[in-house]
Amino acid sequence: MSAPSRIVPLLAEGVLAVEGTAAPSLSAGAAQPLPAPGRYLVEPLPEAPLTVTLDERSVTIRPGGWSGELGPSRGGRVTGRARDDLDPGRDVTVLALATGGVVARATARAADGGRFTLDLPATVARAPYRTRLTIGIAGSDHVLGRVDAGRPPRAWGPAPEAPRLRIKISTPNLREAPLWGDSHFAASLAAAFERLGRPVGVDCMDAWYGRTAPEDAVLVIRGRQPVQLDPGKINLMWLISHPDRVEDAEYAQYDRVFVASDIYAAHLKDRGLPHVEVLHQATDAVLFGGVAPPETRRSAPVFVGNSRREYRTMVKWCVEQGVPLDLYGGGWDGVLPPGYLRAPSVANRDLPALYAAHGLLLNDHWDSMRDNGFLSNRLFDGSATGTPILTDPVAGLEAVFGDTIATASEPEAFAEIIRSCLDDPTPFLARAARAREIVLGAHTFDHRAATLAAAVDRIAAG
Known part of the structure; x- marks a missing residue:
């Protein structure tokens, strides 16, 4: 008779673990099975307490309101602190999670400042191979950290051939x-x-x-x-x-x-x-760098992207400011007025010719990318085709591209740049040519x- 399935009461970076083969059900969202056995991706990430049910047993996982850290770990003993910030007077349980499930538990006592000592079983601590353990607070989404247990040999010497x-x-x-x-x-x-x-x-x-x-x-x-x-x-x-x-x-x-x-x-x-x-x-220099510049370009900017369930800013500005737009992407049905959407998708192999056929390529970034200086891949791909680009301001753009890419942060300036580019493309194409040299000279795969x-x-x- 097989052992009953059990829920591991820890949501580690959006991943829920189950000991056993049964699939859990959630009070909100969905649990998508992952390739690793007994692992499920919870989407969307919960913002309120989440009840997880399995074989008529339930646990509640509360997102947020936890704190703690790992201390020294040696000889199969893991130390640290853990605390429920919303109820600081109560003790909390700390779990050590391996691939197969929970291997150890400890109590972090509030009266002792939340300190805990977690002793790993000898089968884990002294194993002749290394196991990566996730240490977290039970009933939470708070991962305290990860530790390695076991004693694997790791000897990398000069290889007779390149590592695979x-x-x-x-x-x-x-x-x-x-x-x-x-x-x-x-x-x-x-x-x-x-x-x-x-x-x-x-x-x-x-x-x-x-x-x-x-x-x-x-x-x-x-x-x-x-x-x-x-x-x-x-x-x-x-x-x-x-x-x-x-x-x-x-x-x-x-x-x-x-x-x-x-x-x-x-x-x-x-x-x-x-x-x-x-x-x-x-960029892929073979794909994007090999496109032949057209004799003429469409007198309209092109935007390639799905709606992301929102009215993306540049698309919204085009509509509000009355500028032309060729839009390729999914999820736009019922969002836009007629005449903007050209196709719900475009194959990757067709992107170079599509970019090069237009007078201007529009690009935007996720907030976290823009604020932290992660330059969109479309900036490199579009530049490789020699197409002028208009993007939202992103930290670090000039350090890579200099002044070759135009930016706009408000709708009136955005519309003015588009009209200037379409009316007199020569200076924009000159900047795009310099961007192409920058990308093909240092930023290819x-x-x-x-x-x-x-x-x-x-x-x-x-």
Whole structure:
């Protein structure tokens, strides 16, 4: 008779764990199964207490209102502090979570300042392999940190051949890959590695774990959720967006962290995180750099993007200011007046010609990217085609592109730039030509593959 399934009362970075095979139900949102057994992605992230039910048993997870930190950990003993900030007088339970479930518990006593000592079982602490444990507060979404238990040998000497690398992306599976930007990003990067004579593989989420192909090094293109790493391999992260989704404890798991922002890389270094390097996004020079400039361009800006369930600012401004727009993207039905939407999607291979056919390319950023200096990949792709670009102001733009890309932060200036570009495109095309030189000279996936390959080789050589 199989053991009953149990809920692990911890929501770790949006991921819920279950011990057993049964699927949980939620009082709000949905639990999407992940490739790792017993793991579910909760969407959307709860803002109020969430009740999780499994086999007629329920637990409540409260988001927010918790604090704590890990202290020294050695010899199978983990110490730290944990506290319920909304009820500071009560004791709380601390959990150690491994891949298979909870391996240890401890009580953080309020009367002792929330201190706890968590003793790991010998089967975990003295195992001849390393296990990465997540330490968190039961009934919460608060992860105190992560620790490694066990004693794995890790000896990286000079390799007789280049370490074998696999790229992990957040695309759910190959069937959905054409709809995900991460998939096209990784495919272009993999092709650049091939041109270096360094074949690599790309894994969607459903193939992150359990792969039998040789794998010495892993490059995680950090997306919506973290990847469970094997500390016996070389582990690299390339953070290209959404820095608000990554905690310091996750960065600490990697041998090297590459950040697509000068500003945010400096921020991480100021926080004491080692092994952080700047690596901006890039373009596929074969795809975007090879498009022939047209004799004439459409006298309209083009915007490629889904609605994201909102009236995106630049699209809204076009409508309000009465400027023309060719829009490609999904989710716009019923949002826009007639005449703007050209198609619900456009294939990645068709983007270079689409950009180059227009007099102006519009680009915007997520708030967290804009504020932290993460330059959109579309800036590099569009510039590679020699197309003028108008974007929202983003920190760090001039450090990479100089004055070659126009910006607007309010609707009147936005409309004026569009009209000026369409009426007299010559100065805008001259700036776009300089942007193209900048991108093709230093910001292609061939440049990035060379940087990443060199980093893997240095780490492998010890």
